[in-house]
Amino acid sequence: MKKVSVLYVAIIALGLLFVGFFPGYYYYKSKFNYNAVTVKGLAEQDVEADLAIWEIKFVATGNDLVKTKDNLEKQTVAVLEFLMENGFSNDEIEMGGTETNDLMANPYRGNEDIKSRFILTRTLTVRSNQVHNVAETYTKTGDLINAGVVFENRYDSPISYIFTKLNDIKPQMLELATKNARISALEFAKSSDSTVGKIHTANQGVFSILPRDNANAPESQQINKKVRVVATIEYFLE
Numbered sequence: 460m461k462k463v464s465v466l467y468v469a470i471i472a473l474g475l476l477f478v479g480f481f482p483g484y485y486y487y488k489s490k491f492n493y494n495a496v497t498v499k500g501l502a503e504q505d506v507e508a509d510l511a512i513w514e515i516k517f518v519a520t521g522n523d524l525v526k527t528k529d530n531l532e533k534q535t536v537a538v539l540e541f542l543m544e545n546g547f548s549n550d551e552i553e554m555g556g557t558e559t560n561d562l563m564a565n566p567y568r569g570n571e572d573i574k575s576r577f578i579l580t581r582t583l584t585v586r587s588n589q590v591h592n593v594a595e596t597y598t599k600t601g602d603l604i605n606a607g608v609v610f611e612n613r614y615d616s617p618i619s620y621i622f623t624k625l626n627d628i629k630p631q632m633l634e635l636a637t638k639n640a641r642i643s644a645l646e647f648a649k650s651s652d653s654t655v656g657k658i659h660t661a662n663q664g665v666f667s668i669l670p671r672d673n674a675n676a677p678e679s680q681q682i683n684k685k686v687r688v689v690a691t692i693e694y695f696l697e
Contacts, residue, residue, distance in 0.1 A: 494696040495659055496647050500640025501689050502632040505671055508620035508682045511593035513585040516611040520575035524559075531557065531579045537606040538583055545596040547585060555582035580611060590620055590682055616680045622668055628686065633663055636690035644694045656695030664689040 517534050521527035535554075542552055558580040562573050587593055597618060600610070644655045670676070671683040678684060 494653065495693050496644050496655075496696055497691065497693045498640045498643040498647065499689050499691050500636040500638065500643065501687070502636035502639065503685055503687045504628060504632055506622050506624075506628070506668075506684050506686055508590050508622050508684060509588055510621040510623050511585070511587055511590040511618055512621065513587075513593050513597065513618045514582055515585065515617065516580060516582045516613070517608050518581075518611050519579045519609065520577065522574075522576045524577050527577045527579050528557075531581055534608045535581060535583070537603060537608055541599075541603055541606075542583075542585065542596070545599070546589065546592055547587060547596075551585055551587040551589075553584040553586065555584065557581050593618060594682065616676070619679045620682045620684075621679070622684055622686070625666060625668070625686065629666065632666075632686065632688055633690065636664075636688055637661075637692065640690055640692040641694070644692070648696055651696070653696040656697045659693040659695055661693070662691040664691060 515538055517531075517538065519527050519531040519534060521530065539552070560578040560580070561576060562578070563576050585593060604610070641655065647653075648655045665688070667687045668678060669685045669687055670678040670681045671685045672681070674681065
């Protein structure tokens with residue numbers, strides 16, 4: 460009975476050996492005879508932003524809350540008139556709420572003398588497809604200062620320029636990237652006495668929106684941009 464069990468185990472082990480051998484063998488043969496080349500294709504296109512978002516934030520300060528609010532309302536009227544005079548419509552302007560800061564209500568304030576107790580802040584947001592008009596109007600904001608508008612200090616640009624039509628140009632850019640990848644594959648095949656076959660695998664890569672010029676400003680602050688994609692494609696070689 461013991462001999463039969465040993466023989467039975469041996470037969471099973473041998474069967475498992477062959478089951479593992481043949482798939483592995485043919486996989487090895489297929490990889491051995493597998494010829495392909497992986498190349499990258501670059502496509503770039505210059506574009507212009509088609510949407511501008513401009514945050515106009517201004518403040519009013521004082522010790523009398525009502526008078527301070529009246530000052531803020533006068534500034535609001537001045538900003539709205541300024542925008543209308545420069546060709547923007549009500550549909551392109553969004554009125555923000557009023558932020559109120561009472562310095563006397565700050566539990567961490569020191570013993571220093573507070574000259575202006577209240578700080579009221581308001582933001583008007585211009586959301587417009589007139590990107591060049593936004594850029595030009597921004598250069599005229601000195602007129603608002605002359606009208607008594609006090610802008611809040613900020614260290615970055617209040618305007619963001621956005622390109623929203625990426626999906627419209629994706630097909631032609633992918634086509635160009637694929638053509639450029641095939642050119643690289645043809646050069647490789649020429650040097651290896653091969654011919655380029657069909658595509659085995661393809662990865663379209665990530666579309667990047669970059670500043671067109673190497674200026675000291677991020678992409679979001681520039682109207683002119685460059686869209687870039689790198690496709691990675693593997694071709695069969697015959």
